[in-house]
Amino acid sequence: DIVLTQSPGTLSLSPGERATLSCRASQSLSSSYLAWYQQKPGQAPRLLIYGASSRATGIPDRFSGSGSGTDFTLTISRLEPEDFAVYYCQQYGSSPRTFGQGTKLEIK
């Protein structure tokens, strides 16, 4: 199974700051089948990024994804109050699909 390790576990920032979240895979991901999701308490996850760098429909352009192989990054250029949530990466090119353990983005 492909293990995804996210860092940091918790990120404390203020609105307006830049957030950089990391996701490292235990083996190279074919065709960059890497997605990022945002989850708020009591809600289902919401797809932000797929294919490592493509924004899903309706996602603001302050969210961007990059990386390839085993190292991937989600960047939020200027944090808005509604961006504070838990973020998960997922690989979907191999079975079983696997998720990272999540990064909690909290207000400083």
Add this chain to the structure above:
Amino acid sequence: VHLVQSGAEVKKPGASVKVSCKASGYTFTDYYLHWVRQAPGQELEWMGWINPNGGGTNSAQKFQGRVTVTADTSLSTAYMELSSLRYDDTAVYHCARAGRVGSRPSAFDIWGQGTMVTVSS
């Protein structure tokens, strides 16, 4: 496009639970449907998928023998049944739509609201 799931369940250890996921706004048989669970305060855990067009399925090895994923195309509804429930099966269970059948792998773009399953004696 929506996925609407059945309501919360409370089950005893050893029992089975069946969660439904009704699709609307798209052609049900055109897209894979996955199941993902999340124990309280824990990360997301992928369980398996179904191809509603033909019924092919695949599940995580952890759940093989205990999980059954089916679909009723006449109702545009998928089902996930988990048997021999244990206390650590207490979780929110989500269905999620992935890519078109026959296409390259896809991320999960539409999610159901989740169904809370509590295993308690």
